[in-house]
Amino acid sequence: MTQDLTETAREKFAAHFGCEAQGVVFAPGRVNLIGEHVDYNDGLVLPMPVKAGSAIAWSTGEGSDIEVHAADLAESDGFPADAPSKPEQVGWTSYVRGMAAQWDTPIPAMRLLMTGDLPRGSGLSSSASLCIALGRAFDAVTGGATDPTVLAEKAQQTEHEFAGVACGIMDQMAVAAGEPGHAMQLDCRDLAYRQVAMPHDWAVLVVNSGVTRGLVDGEYNARRAQCEAAAAALGVASLRDATMDDIAAADLPELDARRASHVVSEIARVRQASNALEQGDLSAFGQILREGHASLRDLFEVSHPVVDQLVDRLQEIVGKDGGARMTGAGFGGSVVVVTSPGHVAAIEAEFGDRLLRVT
Template identity: 40%
Template sequence: MTGHVPPVQRALAMHRERWGAPDVLSRAPGRVNLIGEHTDYNDGFVLPMAIEFDTVVALSRAQRSSPSTVISEVFGEALLDDEREPIPTAHWAAYVFGVSHLLRGHGISIGRWRCTIATDVPVGASLSSSAALEVAMARALLHLAGESWGATATAELCQRVENEVVGMPCGIMDPLISAGAVPGHASLIDCRSLDMGPRRLPDGTVIAILDTMTRRELVDSAYGDRRASCERAARWLSVAALRDAELHELERMPAELAVERRRARHVITENERTLAAADAMEAGDAEALGALMNAGHVSLRDDYEVSGPALDAMVRIAHASPGCIGARMTGGGFAGCAVALVAADAADDFAGEVQKGYRAVSGRDASVWLSLPAEGASLIDSIERHTA
């Protein structure tokens, strides 16, 4: 992207202008989920990949006499104090506070600190901007404390931030892929064992991320209702989680649990599709993978009811555009992004047709990004080579 200043340089420039050189730079990517939606909190299977958009944290120690300070290029400045009342959950800095606060609960603290944050991950677009921020922050604080945690432990902490501090009852997929993605690969994640199995995209394909430019607030949405419906269905079926249920068992559910039956049907069939998609990737079968993505969108739209008019329109337009092999909504739903598997040699034409078609039906300008699977979170080893 011509003229684009990478987030590492932007975070570093902000930090130097305010406080001088930071002690540590860390980065974590956003993610797009290829298939396996709303299955992670049901102990199921997901198949996400890290994308080539990062959140970068520049962090240094501060004097004990003042609260910790965080500056975001998007949201502004906030003061945090772990020893007093926590920041309100609706505040953007609750994600940063939560990481620091929960690390203190593990006996890990660097005292007062100050940090600057820059990101290329679009906020609220279903590309996991919050997990990227949490993971990048955790990596920076752990490094400054002389600690080294693996991807799984880091992801579990960041999931707790969402669940306990922010109040979002999400699963572990987002922080785990942000923390542990293998470069060049998506990952089949077993959300019960937390095992990650790398999978390559079929040869000659690329992932297109299709931003409808609509946004939602998951904490205030029907996300929690969907999770509660799944838990009710699991209890009725006498299973620990819907991952353990069989499709034929849903026939026994009474009429008054019709909504729970539909939600469970999505989860059970989506787990099956996700495992089949991983097999298709292993075999290099792009057509099979695309067909499974298409079926996943129908299930999310009709059984789980988390799509929306903009997402459905975007998926229809993607299907009609050159080079499209499969397309579906991605993320929590209701708004945000769709994802498409596209023939690499038609990707530019695909992007242009999607943008033109979406503008015609919605009056909005869509953003279309092409991405190969990116690397999970890391420390940036040389501050000096990044010019402000």
């Protein structure tokens, strides 16, 4: 899929700009197996890259502007390479200008054509994928070799400053440093990570619920504020440092207590999931996914009725042979299911047009 997408980007570049691209870069999307809404609480997460993503064909240009065309939207933008201003409204141009603004090395005039095969709003980090791809394009033209962690930090800063989303760094790190066929156990406090190979007899699939979610409607930022309030009330730097006993003993407002309970229990689930993954214990891993979804639905309240129904249906198909849960920030998006290859055909038969195979 990556090769097809990069060739598509090259062909569309030539058709739009009337010249050949000098290079094409790619960045995948990501699916988070477990560890939701804990990255901005300094927690542990377990994401992995998917095959779909963002491709950008590029060349140097004339003058001093960056010209960019979003082929999938048939929209274009242009701005001075040395003065990328913030757009009045948040949109795809926010990410292009934001990543250019983060760049330390002067960027020459460029032509960029962007295309991708990640459904927007599906919970697979299309924005992080775009940001990392842009960073790789800027890296290519300026002759740098930016460390993946630094690239992820620039992408996160773009989300904060140009898109208005107070996100953690999980998505950007998974996209920038993830390895195909591996889950990344990432410590969001110090950004230390290790790659954990997925067992060959496990299948990871993502099913799009069809409910497009948005983050800049205030709900995501509100959850972050609630977590920060709970941490302050508990007297800890972040909820990473809290325990369930701390929450039980504190006189927290009910809402903040539920948010904190999700975060603390979810961090524990990431550790449990990593152990189950390394031991090849699919049944235990599936149970952890089910518990994670219930926590997101009931304690953090970021699920959606359509997503809950999809999780229940996928769980019916796989039984105890794996598990399913919502993935991503919530309010729609996608469901990840981890199971044995024997159940893939049944899932494909029912959800083929909404299905993305990760392994």
